[in-house]
Amino acid sequence: MTTTPTLESFTAQSMDEGFDEILVREWDAGLKLDTHTHPFDVSAYVARGEYWLTLGEEVKHLRTGDFFRLARNVPHAELYGPEGATVWVARAN
Secondary structure (H helix, E strand, O other): OOOOOOHHHHHHHHHHOOOOEEEEEEEOOOOEEEEEOOOOEEEEEEEEEEEEEEEOOEEEEEEOOOEEEEOOOOOEEEEEEEEEEEEEEEEEO
């Protein structure tokens, strides 16, 4: 996707790409999630707010309008900004 999506277009594109579950996640301001993994692949869009995704030594600052992907079982940590964040998440279980 190269334009600003709607939740409906994000859902349709994600399903077309083989993702089978769509969630709208609301994260609290300042929330920190220590290193963890997920048993599913992720494709996500930051609909509101910002956060920092740490993958090993690399830290990605994700802001409103950013897309990202994360493969299953990849260790990562998350830190949400002062306004929290809304993230549309597509999972491939």
